[in-house]
Amino acid sequence: MLGKASSGDRARFFGRGVNGRVPMNAPKLNWEVLWATKEANGNGPIITKKLAGHVDHSAYPSVTVDIDLTRRTPANASGPVPVKMEFGWSPEFLASLAQRFPKMNASRPGLTWR
Secondary structure (H helix, E strand, O other): OHHHOOHHHHHHHHHHHHHOOOOOOOOOEEEEEEEEEEEEEOOEEEEEEEEEEEEOOOOOOOOOOEEEEEEEEEOOOOOOOOOOOOOOOOHHHHHHHHHHOHHHHOOOOOOOOO
């Protein structure tokens, strides 16, 4: 199917499949910069920002949706750069899981990555 598609069609298909689509009725998301710092990654300087995303969930106010995100970009970029975002569980949530399910953290015999 993609073999005969134009390059514009390929980009559109890639965008849909990899980046996903935002539904028309998605609630608004506001990002707040909690802190920013200049660091080094290898030989290059980077800027690390800790962000908090707050979802406007006025349609269902009893639910609070907040997103923690750390974003790193090259410090000397003169224009837009690709950004890779990874989402995960907070350290507090992981600690509560470890308390609730202690066997999950128990070391298991077997293969290691070494």
